[in-house]
Amino acid sequence: MTGTSSDATEPLNDNATAGAAIENPLDLLLEDDDEGGSALIGRLCVGLIAVILAGAVWQSYQLGLGSLGAPGPGLWPFGVAVVTFVLSIVLLILGVTWSGTAAGGNRWAIAAIAAFLVYCAILPVLGFVLASIPVALFFTRVVGNAGWIASIATGVLAPVGAYYIFSELLAVPLVGPSFL
Numbered sequence: 001m002t003g004t005s006s007d008a009t010e011p012l013n014d015n016a017t018a019g020a021a022i023e024n025p026l027d028l029l030l031e032d033d034d035e036g037g038s039a040l041i042g043r044l045c046v047g048l049i050a051v052i053l054a055g056a057v058w059q060s061y062q063l064g065l066g067s068l069g070a071p072g073p074g075l076w077p078f079g080v081a082v083v084t085f086v087l088s089i090v091l092l093i094l095g096v097t098w099s100g101t102a103a104g105g106n107r108w109a110i111a112a113i114a115a116f117l118v119y120c121a122i123l124p125v126l127g128f129v130l131a132s133i134p135v136a137l138f139f140t141r142v143v144g145n146a147g148w149i150a151s152i153a154t155g156v157l158a159p160v161g162a163y164y165i166f167s168e169l170l171a172v173p174l175v176g177p178s179f180l
Helices: 005-009 014-023 025-030 039-063 075-094 105-126 128-143 148-169
Strands: none
Touching: 039 075, 105 128, 128 148
16 A cells, blocks of 8 residues: 555665566666666677677787787787776676766767778778878867867877877888878
């Protein structure tokens, strides 16, 4: 019976509902968080990233790790892939939700993915510096909401500086033609 004094004074028991949700593991995946995000979408995204990173771990291992004194071509990608793979598994275990409520989160995530896909397409054609300038400009001006002067300075200086460090100082060959 609702409206009695005993019902009004009893605290809500969230453990009873949590225990019922654990009976069906699918309920745990499909539950929504407090902001309306979907736990299933978050976990699927992190799971997909974990699968891709597992492939990166395998591919970098195939390149050869070498040793710390004489590193092979796969040592650095292997280390980065292992660390990010472990972090993605931690996120998968802890649970991640996809919430588009914070300042247009879905829109910015889709715009960032689209920018990186365009970057991947133009990188071999334009080369590192010319392909990186519009992407850096996009992220500083549009996503970062920086002013035009700061965006243009960052958009030009960051790719040119990265090119100089990697290509000239470290003698790392970069993708595509070099226009510097």
